[in-house]
Amino acid sequence: MEQRKIEHITLHLIVFGTIAIIGVLARQTVLHYGWDEFSSYLILVVCTIIMGAIYLNLQMVFRQLLSPTIEKCFRRFECYRNKAVVAENPIEHQESIENTIDPEPIVSESEPEIETTSDTTEEVSTLSLSESNEDMAGLPKEEVPPASISNIPIEVLNQLSEYEISRANAMAEKERASQEKLNKVIAYTKQTLVLYLDETALNRLCEYVTEYYLSDTMPKVEPIKVDSQLKTIDIMHFGWNIGKAFGKPRLQTTTFIKRVFAHTLRDSEISTIERKMSHTESVCKIKLDKKIT
Structure with a gap:
């Protein structure tokens, strides 16, 4: 609505501005032909009134006579007729769309599926855990591999670090x-x-x-x-x-x-x-x- 109102105001301002320009041109014309100042202003006012009256009469004629005739011509086209119907009944159309959507069946059907899936998952996880426990229990203790770092003596690690320290000290002393x-x-x-x-x-x-x-x-x-x-x-x-x-x-x-x-x-x-x-x-x-x- 605000946009339509702004468009009407803009249109009227353009029309009345054009009328004022025509009146000023008429005043300048009569001054050019030797008329006095009062007569020129009178011509300005008269021209403005006449042009405004013509514009208003044309508006009335267009709304009462031409607009219905043009609308009848456009209604022959199916796309325009469908657009007019949608514009007249937007609320009813929206309500009809909302009524066609029924969310209850979706909720009622989804809940059993979720429960079934969770039950199945729990059963599978329980079976896998029990089977893995049985397999671990069946393995002999000798087959469990020891940690690889335990195979390296601590003394060797200490010797490596001492070697690096000694090498760094020797290089620094040499430098x-x-x-x-x-x-x-x-x-x-x-x-x-x-x-x-x-x-x-x-x-x-x-x-x-x-x-x-x-x-x-x-x-x-x-x-x-x-x-x-x-x-x-x-x-x-x-x-x-x-x-x-x-x-x-x-x-x-x-x-x-x-x-x-x-x-x-x-x-x-x-x-x-x-x-x-x-x-x-x-x-x-x-x-x-x-x-x-």
Whole structure:
């Protein structure tokens, strides 16, 4: 009902708005032809009244004459006639539908089925339980398998856990010793070469030494140029000292210092450096040191 009322109000507003627009246009027309202001407003009112009267008369004619005629024409179609009958008697139709539904037989028939099903289920479960009890009673006690965890002695479990703990402790101790060794070599490097390298070069050398110790492959380096006070034998002694502390092969250490101190060792071959690393005959600033670590 509310929706239908809103539709009627909207329709009337549109019609009366159209009538008002026509009246305004009529007023503007008479003003254009030279009529005075009063006459133009009079024309506006007259046009509005006439158009409103025409609209109301058309509404009455449509409701009294045209609407029944159109409805008779539509009633010839079966779909429209059925729709009209349903719209006129919605309540009676709803009551007839409700009366056709009888829920009592459904309830009366479902209850015995539920009871029968429950009784059958109880009987089956009782039989299965009794049969299973008889089967369990008939089995000899020797056939019952013991728990698998009982076959493993508790001492073995304790030994496994102790082994894992010991292994973890050993790995931690090895890591600690390795880090301590590296720290000592880095401290030795800084203390030995601080007078012959600037800060940037010294830090870069420490990075190379760390990578050389931690990696199995030769690190990529950029040659470092030391002060001219250090001779070839000094660099050889430095290489031998850190290689001895790290436990690296002599040839590997030789290759490392040859790459790092390429400018100082430019005139020495790797075989020569490897052979003379531990020589002490000549005068030098960096001595051999077997007790770095």
